[in-house]
Amino acid sequence: MNSLSKPDLLKDRKKCLICHRAVDIQFRPFCSKRCQHIDLGKWFSGVYSIPSEEIEPVSEEEEN
Numbered sequence: 001m002n003s004l005s006k007p008d009l010l011k012d013r014k015k016c017l018i019c020h021r022a023v024d025i026q027f028r029p030f031c032s033k034r035c036q037h038i039d040l041g042k043w044f045s046g047v048y049s050i051p052s053e054e055i056e057p058v059s060e061e062e063e064n
């Protein structure tokens with residue numbers, strides 16, 4: 001009865017979210033600064049694509 005299924009910690013190497021290479025601990029979850037910047041670029045482009053509409057609160061004054 002030695003069917004112990006221990007988690008494969010050695011296989012727990014995470015992959016870069018951009019290029020799926022081995023992650024560098026300095027730049028995780030990315031493999032390099034380059035991929036880090038690519039992801040940042042994605043973020044910023046996504047942010048800038050969102051139109052920022054300033055909605056002014058309409059104050060309705062009832063005249064009686």
Ligand SMILES: [Zn+2]
Nearest residue numbers: 016019031035
């Ligand atoms: Zn990468």
